[in-house]
Amino acid sequence: MRRLLAILAVATLFVACTDDKPSMPQQMGVTGSFTPTDSSDDDSQQEPPIWGVEIGGETLTEYTFAAGDKIRLVSERGVDVVLTAESAGSKGIRFNGDFRPVAEVDTYYAIYPATYELQSDGSFHVDNFFDVQTGDGGDAALLGAVAYNVSGDQLHLDFHPINSLLYVTVEDAPSQIDAAVITPHQSRTFINNGVYYINYNGNEGPMFYYDDEPNYVDELVIEKPSSDGFFISFPASSYIADGFTLTIRSGDMSVHKVFEEDFMFKCGYTYRTSVQWGDASLRGSVSCGARTSYDYYKDGAWEFANKMTDIAVVLGSDVTIDGVSYNTNATSTYTDIYDDEISDAGVILRKNGSGVDMKYSLPFGDGIIGKDCEFNLDFESIEWAEYLATAYVMLKDGRTLLSDARHIVVTGLPYDTQEGLYHGFYTVDEKTWGESAMDERYMKFFWYDISNGSLDLTDNTKWYGHGGVGLHAAIFRWAQILSPKFCIPQTTNVKVSWELQNSYAEVQVGMFFSTPEGDDNPEDLFAVDIKAGETLELTSPKVGMTPDYPCIQIEHRTAQILPSSVVRYMRVEYARY
Numbered sequence: 120m121r122r123l124l125a126i127l128a129v130a131t132l133f134v135a136c137t138d139d140k141p142s143m144p145q146q147m148g149v150t151g152s153f154t155p156t157d158s159s160d161d162d163s164q165q166e167p168p169i170w171g172v173e174i175g176g177e178t179l180t181e182y183t184f185a186a187g188d189k190i191r192l193v194s195e196r197g198v199d200v201v202l203t204a205e206s207a208g209s210k211g212i213r214f215n216g217d218f219r220p221v222a223e224v225d226t227y228y229a230i231y232p233a234t235y236e237l238q239s240d241g242s243f244h245v246d247n248f249f250d251v252q253t254g255d256g257g258d259a260a261l262l263g264a265v266a267y268n269v270s271g272d273q274l275h276l277d278f279h280p281i282n283s284l285l286y287v288t289v290e291d292a293p294s295q296i297d298a299a300v301i302t303p304h305q306s307r308t309f310i311n312n313g314v315y316y317i318n319y320n321g322n323e324g325p326m327f328y329y330d331d332e333p334n335y336v337d338e339l340v341i342e343k344p345s346s347d348g349f350f351i352s353f354p355a356s357s358y359i360a361d362g363f364t365l366t367i368r369s370g371d372m373s374v375h376k377v378f379e380e381d382f383m384f385k386c387g388y389t390y391r392t393s394v395q396w397g398d399a400s401l402r403g404s405v406s407c408g409a410r411t412s413y414d415y416y417k418d419g420a421w422e423f424a425n426k427m428t429d430i431a432v433v434l435g436s437d438v439t440i441d442g443v444s445y446n447t448n449a450t451s452t453y454t455d456i457y458d459d460e461i462s463d464a465g466v467i468l469r470k471n472g473s474g475v476d477m478k479y480s481l482p483f484g485d486g487i488i489g490k491d492c493e494f495n496l497d498f499e500s501i502e503w504a505e506y507l508a509t510a511y512v513m514l515k516d517g518r519t520l521l522s523d524a525r526h527i528v529v530t531g532l533p534y535d536t537q538e539g540l541y542h543g544f545y546t547v548d549e550k551t552w553g554e555s556a557m558d559e560r561y562m563k564f565f566w567y568d569i570s571n572g573s574l575d576l577t578d579n580t581k582w583y584g585h586g587g588v589g590l591h592a593a594i595f596r597w598a599q600i601l602s603p604k605f606c607i608p609q610t611t612n613v614k615v616s617w618e619l620q621n622s623y624a625e626v627q628v629g630m631f632f633s634t635p636e637g638d639d640n641p642e643d644l645f646a647v648d649i650k651a652g653e654t655l656e657l658t659s660p661k662v663g664m665t666p667d668y669p670c671i672q673i674e675h676r677t678a679q680i681l682p683s684s685v686v687r688y689m690r691v692e693y694a695r696y
Contacts, residue, residue, distance in 0.1 A: 185257070189233035190214060195240070196222040201233045220271025227269065228317050229276055231262040241265055241317040245354070249311050249339045254299070254349030259284055261352065263317035281315055283384035285351040286391045292346040293369040293396060300368070301339040301351060302454075304361040304379075309336045313354065337486070355386040366455060367394055371516075373402040373455040402455040405522040407510035408489075409434055409466050410449040412693070413528045416611070421693040424532075428539045431501040431529050432508075434466050434481060435494035451481075451488035451510035451522065463513040464488045468496075468527075471505045488512070498541040498563060503531035503606040531564070531605040532613065533692040537585055544588035544600075544686070564603040569637045569672075570596050583685075592626065592675050592682040599674040604635045605691075607669045612694040615671070616658040618687040621649040626675055626682030632668035640668045646676075649684060661694040 188204040202216035228241040235243040241263075252258065264276040287299060303309060311334040341351060362378040376394050384390070410433045415424040426440045427433075433449040451466060464483040467476050477500065481489045488510055506529065510522040536543045547565045566588070568580045579598050581589035590598035619628060627648050632640040644659050673686060 188231070190229055190231045191233040191235065191237050192216075192218060192227060192229045193237045193239055193241075194221070194225040194227045196225045197239070198225070198227065199237075199239075222271075224268055224270055227264075227266045227274055227276065229264040229278070230317065231260060231278070237317075242314055243317075244312075244314050246312050246334075248313075248352075248354055249309055249336050252339070252341050252352055254341045254344030254351070256350055259350035259352045263315070265317050280387040281317065281355055283353045283355065283357060283386055284389040285353070285384070286348060286389055287344075287351065287365065287367075288348040288391075288393045289346060289367055289396050290393055291396045293372075294346060295369060296344055296346055297342075297368045297370070298366075299341040299344050299349065299351070300366040301363055302337070302366065303359050303363045305359075306337065307335045308359055309339060309357075310334065310354075311336050315355070350389075353384040357384045358382075359384070365392070365394065367396070367399075368402060368455055369396075369399075371402050372399040374399040403453065403512070403514075403518075403520045404455060405453045405488075405510045405512050405520045406451060407466065407508050407522040407525040408449050408451045409468070409508035409510075409525060409527055410447065411527050411529050412532060413530045413608075413611075416532075416693045416696055419696055421612075421696055425692045426533075428533055428535050429497050429541070430495045431498050432468070432496040432506075432527065433494075434479060434496070435489040435492040436487070437491075437493050438495055439493060450490065452486055453483075453488065453510075453512050453520070454486060456486075456512060456514070456520070458484055460514050460516070461512055462515045463511075465511060467509045467511060468501075469507045469509075470502065471507065483512075501529055503529050503564070503604070505529075505606060505608065528606055528608050530607060530611065531603070532611075533690065534605070535688070535690045535692075536587070537688045537690075543585045544582055545584060546582050566603065567601040567637075569599045569601050587685050587687040588673075589683065589685045590628070590673070590675050592677060592679045594678060594680050597675040597678040599637070599672065601633060601635075601637050602671040605664070605669045607664050607666050610663040610665050612661050612696060613664045613691055614659055614661060614694045615644055616656070616688075616690045616692075617645070619647065619649055619655045619657070619684060620687060621651055621653050621682070621684045623651055623683050624679065624681035625650045626677055626679070626684060628673065628684055629676055630671065630673050632664060633670045633672035634668060635670055637672065639672065644671075664691075 186204055186207045190202050191200070192202060193199045198218070198221055200216050200218050202214035202218060205213040205215050228237055228239075230237045230243065235245075237243045259282075261280065261282040262278045263281045264278045266274055266276055269275070285301075289296065310329045313329040313333070316328070339351065341349060359382050362380050362382060365376045365378070367374050374394055374396055376392065411431065412424040412427040415421070415427075423445065430438065430440075433447045434451075436447060436450045438445050438447050451464075453461075453464070461483060463480055465478060465480040465488065467478050469476050479494070479496075481494055482492045484490045506527050507524040508527050509524050512520045514520070533539075534542050541563055544566050545562065545564070546568060547562075566582070570579050579591055579593060579596060580600060581591065583589065588600060590600070592598060615630065617630065625648060627646060629643055629647075630645040631643050644662065645657055647655060647657065649655055671689070671691065673689075675682060675684070
């Protein structure tokens, strides 16, 4: 961007003066002229540049009016008239119209083009600033002028620009350019509506205020600009943080030019850049945005992650949890592809090591895959595992574009034995289940009875599905249960909660992380002495769950005949990352 050339131009319009002071409301004429100034040194510019309606010359500083060009002139006291250029030229251009001053002294405002509804305070509203651009110089010019407290027959107007321009040339350009696109690297950068105040007085410039309810656009698109060069217009002093990307599209090819630094498009400046079409490549790229609770946890949104009890993978733009709608930031995207070129789009998941693809077709439009929809995968078809997620776009010409693979992890968290449809205290031995547990969907994530000892006592452990699990001691064996294996790729901060009830006799109950084989982590999550008839509700502090110990084990710590306890529920959730 530092190589872009800032250039300067100066233009003035005059109201014609005569020796005989006309009496109001005599119709008066308006003339215009300009004097170009050649400056290529950005730092040397002390005054804002000024230009006319046609932009030309070697340095883009020479401007001429065309016959029929229109300006609007208003005043604080009530003048509101459209004036038309009588002929083309650069000096002494006469503008015809019914201009009749309504006061001896008045403040006048003028604007080019005359299509804007200029108000008597010098303001005008701009809607869809980025939606109507053609790339032509005449359409890109936006000029304003003000004269404070002057008599109508001595009116002198200096026109100044109230926007900023980028002039783009394409070296070795194709015969037709389909589109030029400016994409800011930060979202919510381009505000498409607001109010201008023409306020040139001394060193003051035009003021632009964004609407209270701004309309953001994600990109600025010029459809079919000239291959010989074109202009892109920006509101006054547009600031683009983190830079932007300029994309030129033609047919199946595109070329990108990336500007990585913050940039301010100064009011009145014309910047220039050139793109080499010889660097163009096959058009179209796709990125994948699929997310899981683990992604939100790592991003610091651990509270939102803990709401996803039954949501394994998020692919759409929205998700509703407990009646509340959330934006997911999980949509995939495509660039340099027109919607009418696409036959299908979506996301492909492949479980690590499986070699089997799971393909999900999604709504698409405006560069978004999963646009305006809820599309979440629950645990019916998804295991707790690591996956590669790839977004795809299938084109009508037979090509399929794929994104880079995104590594995602379905950890199994948050896990809630009462709330989760696919959670609970279940075992592979369905003969031990209660009637409420006889549903196939619950058979995916098994708990295991690993009670030690020598006697096969079938009543040592009782399984109640969502209702809990009973631990009953015997003389020769104490009860132990082991959770399914959570998918923990690296140390993950969690909190564990449970409700524990006891009857008959006091017993110590422990909970700790474990290997899938039942080998204990020596550090307890809980070691609780619970008395007969007592109920405890406990939550651990933040603790790291590791890949080496990805399970949870609960046990009685004694082998006696009387102790009997029930774990009514257990919840494992993310803690602050």
